[in-house]
Amino acid sequence: TRSSNRSVIRGQWGMKGMGMGLALILGGDGFVPGFLLDRIWHLILPVICLAYGGFAFLAKLTRSSVLENLLSDYARTARAKGVEEHDILWRHVLRNSLLPLITVSATLLPSLLAGSVIVESIFSIDGMGKLAVEAVQTRDRELVLSVTLISGLLTLAGYLLADIGYAIADPRVSYD
Template sequence: MLENLSADYARTARAKGVAEDDVLWRHVFRNSLLPLITVSAGLLPGLLAGSLIVENIFSINGMGQLAVEAVKGRDRELVLSITWVSGFLTLVGYLIADFCYTLADPRVTYD
């Protein structure tokens, strides 16, 4: 936000007489959201990876514990299923991020 407050488009909006609140929320905040959306797209598969560690430390039954037991037991179908779920969550995260891009920045279009 601090970098975008002094950007050219914010100074131009102020020079045109736009109110400071409108400059902050309509111009600066929307452009500052784009990196945050990019980082948050990888959170869904990261939750599964984090559960793997936490479930093994605290001996909690869940998806992470199931993945570890499947690898130890050489259960190929279960490992493939867990990998598929992780890949699907990654794709869903990227899809949600794309929708959020269009909400945050109206210049983004998909043809």
């Protein structure tokens, strides 16, 4: 049994060695340990800068929508029937408060591309925002059209996700 365990361990190390060899061959400059973690570490601040404004707006919209729905007729009726406040908040109020959030969040995806121009210039990142600005400055029509196409596709994807979110949040919504 001891020799069979050794052969299994050797087989596992052989597979790991093959994976490392494949990574070295396909990697070009060679395998750099910790590259992914370093990249993630340096992208934390730009991601926070891009997402902070959208999240702040969504939080403000959530608060106002929940406060508005807490005083609505169906919440008062549920309280009068003796439903617990926790159930009223999570089952009734929050589901109806999600609809404006879903509407606004559909436009957040393409707006990240517009906001990335500033963040990319602050953090010296070569990205889509900087590419779009340079394409406009150099009057590269094809590149401007490509960036516009990608922005349009992101808008369509946001609207599609919003429609799916509507169907999940409100069971009365049906698409025929």
